Amino acid sequence: MSALPNREEKITLDTFLRGLWEENPVFVMLLGLCPVLAVTNSTMNAIAMGLATTFVLVASSTLVSLLRRVIPKQVRIATYIIIIATFVTIVDYVIQAISLDLYNALGAFIQLIVANCVILGRAEAYASKQRVGASVVNALGMGAGFTVALLCLGTVRELLGAGTILGFQIFSANFEPWVVMILPPGGFFVLGAWLLLFEYLKQRKERKLLDSEGAIS
């Protein structure tokens, strides 16, 4: 067994949870924003996109991890892209077979999963250096984090823009929908608002930590 530059990681709960919170691909690393903003005008689209991306993420991480000693270093990015494109083609045809309505709603964005930097980033930064088990768990965590982020945007946008969640009426009939939330600008505004919230929470935590340290000394 050749020595790998990075230490191989043991699978812990943290391997999974990291993707959900600490290294959330959307809210913390700001990766893969295109699908996040483009398909989140309804909750249903958000769920479908999240699941499709998670599948491609897990499948490609597994394959990359299995082949990590076989792929020559010089052509690794091209190889990863081909692996990812293969799985995306599979997802594309599967969704077409299951629900044509969903396929039309998501449009070109299913095929554009290929260009999602979260997946290539995982392949390059994690799966190419770690054992299969750890890679799968990590990919599952990242996929879950991505799906949660999509849901955060999708529900807020659908609720404010149409007054519904998953098609069920939430507000009374008097509610005037904020149509702008479903349109492109709404995507930018809602994601911006979430980031503001997280930044506020982070700064408040730091301030509290500083205060408590001051009290001890």
Place this chain on the structure above:
Amino acid sequence: MDPNSLTFIFLNAALINNFVLALFLGLCPFLGVSAKRETAWNMGLATMFVMLVSSVSAYAINWMLTELEIEFLRLICYIAVIASAVQLVEMTVKKFSPALFRALGIFLPLITTNCAILGLALFQTFREYDFLQSLAFSLGAGAGFTLALMLMAGLREKLELARVPSVSRGAAMSLMLAGLLSLAFMGFAGLGGSHA
């Protein structure tokens, strides 16, 4: 305006359905390289060139795949062509302008995973554009991308001097700005209805 005329396709891709602000394609470089106007301009030009090359190649490949009836390989072929085109641009830039090469940094190879370029190739296939229409489409998309990038860079340069609450520094502020720009671009919808 006739929706199939070259002028309309160009305007549609550049303004009405701007790739960045209306279709959310290519957001990573849009948020990543828009801090300075000069870098933004060069990034815009590089992307435009890759778009042009990929569009022409995608047209040829699609014709070939349809003849051979193996359309399911389309996605893989497109991404391979785009990756090669990016490699070409990278070598050219490195040779002729090392300073620019350093300024663009990681975002130059990342043009490969810029969804605007793959999106362009896929859209022109879905809409069954002929050769000239594809050219107009890719030029319009490139111009629209450069325009959005330059507008954003101009705004962010001004914001450097403004006092904003510490919470909203960084990505959150950029996204709010993008939202306002996108709102402004919605006004162009009046030019010719939605032809998404």
